[in-house]
Amino acid sequence: AATDAEKAIEYRQGVFNTIKWNFGPMAGMVKGKIDFDAAEFARRADAVAALATMPGEGFIEGSGVGDTGAKPAIWENKEKFDEGMDALAKNAAALAVAAKSGDMDIIKPAFGQLGKTCKGCHDDFREKD
Numbered sequence: 001a002a003t004d005a006e007k008a009i010e011y012r013q014g015v016f017n018t019i020k021w022n023f024g025p026m027a028g029m030v031k032g033k034i035d036f037d038a039a040e041f042a043r044r045a046d047a048v049a050a051l052a053t054m055p056g057e058g059f060i061e062g063s064g065v066g067d068t069g070a071k072p073a074i075w076e077n078k079e080k081f082d083e084g085m086d087a088l089a090k091n092a093a094a095l096a097v098a099a100k101s102g103d104m105d106i107i108k109p110a111f112g113q114l115g116k117t118c119k120g121c122h123d124d125f126r127e128k129d
C-alpha cells in the first residue's frame with residue numbers, strides 16, 4: 001500500500017500536472033503561438049485559479065524523499081514556501097479576473113505576474129529538470 005508520503009507526492013504532482021495542462025495553452029495564446037480564444041482562455045484561467053489553492057497541502061513532512069524535484073529547502077523554510085503558495089493562489093485568481101475582460105492587453109500583465117510566481121518558487125524550491 002502507498003505510504004502517506006507517496007500519496008501526498010502523487011496528489012501534488014497531479015495538481016501541478018493539471019495546472020500545467022491548462023497553463024500551456026494560455027502561454028501559447030499570450031505569446032501569439034495559438035490563436036486567442038477568449039472563452040477558452042477564461043475557462044483555463046478559472047481552472048488554474050481553483051487548482052492553485054491545492055498543491056500546498058501535499059507538501060507534508062517527510063514527503064521530500066525519493067524521486068521528486070522537491071528540494072529540502074521547502075521544509076527548511078516552510079514559511080517562505082507557504083508565502084509562495086499563497087502568491088500562486090492570489091495571482092492565479094487575479095488572472096481569472098483579468099481573463100473575464102477578454103482583452104489581451106489586460107490579460108498579458110496578469111499572466112506575466114503568474115508566470116513569475118511559478119518561476120520564483122521553482123528557482124528556490126525545485127530541482128532543475
Ligand code: ASC
Pocket residue numbers: 020023024027115116118119122
Ligand atoms: C510553464 C511551466 C512552468 C512555468 C514557468 C513560468 O509552462 O511548465 O513551470 O511555465 O516556466 O515561468
